[in-house]
Amino acid sequence: MSENLNLVKLERMNSEMELTWSDGSINTIAYPTLRFWCPCAKCGPRRDEEELSNQFQVEVDSLPTEKPIVNPVGGYALHFEWSDGCSSGIFRFERLHDIALGENPDGGKPYTHGAW
């Protein structure tokens, strides 16, 4: 993602959210997808291996459908609060952009501490 691409608008729908970027592009992230890519230290390692990862995907898919509370972190990231499941991750805008484009935001690398 280019250095100057910023998130300008986030609209929460029932099962997904719509992101508007400073270059005018608009895309969406379904909530289970967002929750699957939680960058926190508990969820990160759960994506490291295929079997674990599948199990984790099943888990987030079965979480109740709800709109999260969104808290901006600095000018560079968002924190999502859910009534159930994990609310620890801080998502940098780059990460959200990668997720929205269907790319692996961890760059295919196993979890390392601090890599948001």
Added chain:
Amino acid sequence: MTGSPITQHTPKSPKEGDENPSGEKEEDATPTADQQRQMEQAFSQMKRKMTIQEMGDKIKHKIMVLSGKGGVGKSTVATGLALSLANQGNTVGLLDIDITGPNVPKMLGLGGHRLNVEGGRIFPAVGQRGVKVISMAFLLESDDTPVVWRGPIKLGAIQQFIGDVEWGELDYLVIDFPPGSSDEPLTVAQSLPNIDGMVIVTTPQEVALLDSRKSVGFANSLKVPVIGIVENMSGYTIHGTAQANQTISVTGPTNEIIEITANEAGDWSVTLDIFKQGGGQTTAEEMDVPFLGRLPFDPGVIRGGDDGVHRIVAQPEGESAIAFASIVEAIKKQIKDNKDSQSSGGLEII
């Protein structure tokens, strides 16, 4: 943690039978040594991540201090800001991760101090004005031994310095980095939530100014707001006495003649531009970042030795202390302005 230079820290292993991160496929499968190590690592990472999150709340403000090149007085400024904030009654921490020359302890009378680890937690040293200090120097065998850190070990140490330190509640944490665009600021920016921003230290010389332009670019790439630029070693003030209202002339650094008129009491003073003054401000304007102020050239800014004393402590009402106090005000105002513009403008959440 493997590869960590802080050997005293042994993370507690997860108890046997506790939730097995590999999904509890087989009840009686004893984890291999490798798996065990991975589990321990994940566990200590998780614990650290939790304390880091907690730290985000316990420390109200986090300020990074950087410069494009070494020797511009970055550590002197970082220490001065910490002392000046402490003088105003704030609880202040100072994290010195300038591995190229961690000299903060010596500026606060803490030379020779070593890392204090108890029960797996690191306790900061307490310097003048109650400033809590953690420095890479605390890990050295002696203050004069240079260390060559391999990348991963260095970054591991920094993460421990962030996650495992008992800072307690702080109003401000000031962080002194190595000069230039090293890995350290990235590691910190990725590990520590809600950094208020970066203070860039420069001197009025052209080379330093060029480097500080790079620092602004660096801050942008880290997505850390620039709080502003401080111009250090900016002019040297000389004082003298003459007859009341008498005009005298002084020869400046480039042989120019400066005329000064003494006041009613016969006192006069003049600030000589040792380097061309005002470059920091011009750079700030050019880069569209705030200019926070100038600090005078002050040969006695640090009284040397292991029991070093910063000018702010030695002369709390002196010229340098006043200059620091005004820069602290500018920083506080900027932090507040940044917060306001973040919460009002910027991202729209529906």
